[in-house]
Amino acid sequence: MEMYLLVTNNRLCFEKYRDRVRVDYLEDGSYLDVLVRARDYVQKGSRIETHPMAGSIKPNQTPFRSVLLSDRKMDGDEVIENELMIEDAVLMTKKFLSDRPVRKWDESIVNDFRQVDLELISGAIDRVV
Structure with missing residues (x-):
């Protein structure tokens, strides 16, 4: 049976899924912090599931990101594809943030972004777990 790991900085995702999958919750982490942590796991052999x-929300538009990983086996090509995918995401996020940092949103909009991130990851988790 595969083991799943959710890397997130979204407390709604943490609260909803902490009893179903292992969660690495970066409480004060940024969007970029989540991707860097996910990259660390990928470099140790984790597979990207989402x-x-x-x-369609750009990294400089939302402060939240959640990524689902697993310990499912990969062949050599898949390992390389996963490493390239996460590295590209980190580089693209850095570029977006250097062009325009995340705005300081009011709390109601921040909550909307939390909900959008939760909805994006929920479909994937509900399919595999």
Whole structure:
């Protein structure tokens, strides 16, 4: 049976899934921090189960990101593809943030972004867990 790991800085995701999958919750982490942590896991052999740039919200528009990883086996090509995917996501996020940092949103908009991130990851988790 595969083991799943959710890397997130979204407390809604942490609260909803902490009893179903292992969660690495970066309480004060940024979008970029989540991707860097996910990259650390990928470099140790974890497989990306949800695209690190899922959704149509740019990294400089939302403070939240959640990425689902697993310990499912990969062949050599898949390992390389996963490493390239997460590295590209980190580089793209850095570029977006250097062009325009995340705005300081009011709390109601921040809560909307939390909910969007939760919805994006929920479909994937509910399919595999």
